[in-house]
Amino acid sequence: MTTRRAGTLDSPTPRHGGLRAVALGGGHGLQITLAALRRLAVRPTAVVTVADDGGSSGRLRRELGLLPPGDLRKALAALATHDAPGMRWSEVFEHRFGGHGALAGHAVGNLLLAGLLEVVGDPVVALDQAGLLLGASGRVLPMSTEPLDIEADVAGLDEDPAVIRRIRGQVAVATTPGRVKRVRLHNATGPTRTPRATPEAVDAVLDADVVLLGPGSWFTSVLPHLLVPELHEALVRTAARKVVVLNLVPQPGETAGFSPEQHLHVLSEHAPRLRVDAVVADVDSVPTPDRLRRAAESLGGTALLRRVAVVGAPERHDPEALAAALAEAFATAGAQGRDAESGRRGVARRAEGEED
Template identity: 55%
Template sequence: MRATAPAWLGAARPDALRVVALGGGHGLAATLAALRHVTRDVTAVVTVADDGGSSGRLRQELGVLPPGDLRMALSALCDESEWGHIWRDVLQHRFASDGPLNGHAVGNLLIVAVWELLGDSVAGLDLIGQLLGSRGRVLPMASVPLEIEADVELPNGPADQATLVRGQSRVAVTSGRVTKVRLLPEEPPACEEAVASIMGADWVILGPGSWYTSVMPHLLVPGIARALHETSARLALTLNLAPQQGETDGFSAADHLRSLREYAPDLKVDVVIADPGAVEDLDDLSAAVEDVGGAMLLRQVSAGDGTPHHDTLRLAAAYRDAFDRFLSDVGERSR
């Protein structure tokens, strides 16, 4: 059961709120870039199942957490100064060569080097955050590297038979529709600091991002799932701007909520943020939002250039509207 006394009752204004954002990759980076315009206290809890590219190679060779999504989150929270931007660019720089360094991101190598020196993944991320002057903290979702396994219905396969696809990089580009996703190991240990951040938050933001490989995995880590159910924080879900080829082909906005319900039937969502241009059936979405116990906030959060990319300032305004709405409700009830 969720605690009955929300931590945010004592918050004087939105920029004092403690906000935790869950996800990975470009979706989480978009959320973090927006949140830094809204509050001074941001924590990113990042998926650790990437097995492709530079992260996958380092993970396989050294047995470490995949650093790529963690690097992107750190970069999104860098200080808005020449120092912060220079180090952000250093972290994001990739080598291009005919040798073994080809494709490696400098930040991935730096993060893994710090992990080896300190022997502590959280302390290592905090140290890189200090180097960047990060406005916020970045934490791994779990304390061990994870593997994603999915049941996929292939376009030309038997309707009653699913194909097993293993690995985040493969699930993300599958040509079929994902019907079920699992983590290996099945009950991984959550990062203790990530659990504490959720329990102490005023708001938790879930999404946007690759639905089955960046967003839903948080619900499959017992410690994280338990914290989401028990925290007094409000929960906001940011819907994607378009279905992702492979993972969510054919998904409507409401389908995303129904799939969330399958994995966390008792999880209450307070606010669902959706771009009107990405909603095919408003009545269907309204019913799905009501089913998860939330309110719908329709705002244009897309870049408006025809691409499924979020505009930083528009998304920031949507988060501010959501936070202000609940703070106003608290003020009215306290009179």
Template identity: 55%
Template sequence: MTANPAPEVSLACLGGGHGLYQTLKAARLASPHRITAIVTVADDGGSSGRLRRELGQIPPGDLRMAISALAGDSEESQFWASVLQHRFGGNGALAGHAVGNLLIAGLTELIGDEQQALDHVAGLTNSFGRVLPMALEPLEIEAEVAGLDDDPRIMREVRGQVAVASTPGTVRRVRLVPERPAANPAAVEAIRDADMITLGPGSWFSSVIPHLLVPGIADAIRESRGLRVVVLNLTAEAGETAGFSHERHIHMLAQHADGLRLDRVLVDASVLPSAGERRYLEATAGKLGATVVYDDIRAVSADGRATDIHDPEKLSAALSRVWRGR
């Protein structure tokens, strides 16, 4: 992959929510041969949660965002991307629903196949790539959380993506319900065929780690001959990873996936200014076979202030440099 079109390179990008959205925007800018978004299916909040409970379908929100991120450059494609992202206002039954969520749910009922529904919606935006759920059934996240009692040694179970993401305690471990779900075969194939696999950024326990808890996905990552790249968050998130160091993020990946092997860990150069902090991260990444790459990937606001969002253009350039330096 280079900053210019690279017709022979394929990408598989794993994650969910806003983190995956930024990664896909970055991947789109690099113009590779193929991009496949592989998306978590455990969301239980907002519009997605309502549709999941009422219809029993895979929650569509993260899938919708991925389709929008991969939208073509034409005026019509961008128009449809904005339509998918539009949310109804007001206080009625439709309030808070995204148009794209309703469209995906309606097409799924009409066609009877969620993947075909996603492909049809992607056709509206002329999406550059395909969006795949990581599993073909809605999943739940269950976490072991410390710090919810006076005794910090007591562990409590918290269930649901929203509850895990917003817990005031410290997440120690997560699992999926049902445990060991079957992977989407198309997602497994995309990972096996990819020249580069990206994991993260995003909500670590509710968008990133769940991929490693699907045995077929985890096996495909372990066995891949592609370049396996973890994109670290710019900061720990309030709630599920509050107080986590960067090396602890990597440790958590290893804890949830026995035998996990990685090749690169991409981190913004500004978040670890000291040599000591970098040594800790490099040692932890090295245990998984990975080299740490420092680069400028943080977005800056209009008034010049650093944000906690990855800049798609900077991230695209950084991933291109990682690819060239492999």
């Protein structure tokens, strides 16, 4: 069992009612998942990638040696309270400075998180405090407390399409004109150091009722969670219902030319032991439904083809429609009994007097 850090909260969310839902990802994809979860009776926890090396996040990471705050900020903003009288913290948090000076391009939330990280020292405590400030309806956790680097094997960058080149860095991988074949994750201090998961993130996955992967940049926001050994093992072991949400359109650079079922094949290649209960996809984004259904079944799950895109904007998820599809996925996904080890862990937690 993980010892709770001094100064942290068990969860900023009220400890009553609703499924415990853990969403893994980063960037805009994770934001849309959290926006959908807010419409359901769940207690959300976001587990966020920490490999961004571009924009404001990349600058703060390089200059201060901190976790890149951008994706963490977006997750907090998605869970922030928006309806309290006079509440404008979420708007301020997302405000980005203009001009041409040193602050140009920085989001206020990125700077606030950087300050919290320097003052508090512990990323989990810092994010909990930021969540309190924003009145967050759930918890945000980094998948690792140290910044990480993504490395990819990419084909199609040479005249010979069989030549594989190695590209390093989240931005470089996300924007490569080649075809990404496989990704790896390294600790930023050196490629020989294995990435370590945040213990609270591992606990959240093991204790969840529902775990969600996607949508988002497949190779740089979704798959990285499977490349951290402790988090990978937790995703395999958890008895939670596991739901994959597919992207609406292929992403230029990362998944150009990918079919919906290819996303699942890549997922399986990076985590052969991972089984899922449901795969949510937009019915208008799936040209060959039978292939997707077979791919979902090969992972142990069921394909749910529903209209989840914004009308007139097929590249954007509609939070309301996605929430309805997720509610159906949660209801129809085959509930699994916790395995023996998870059961023993739960008994030990109750014996020690911890809250459920």
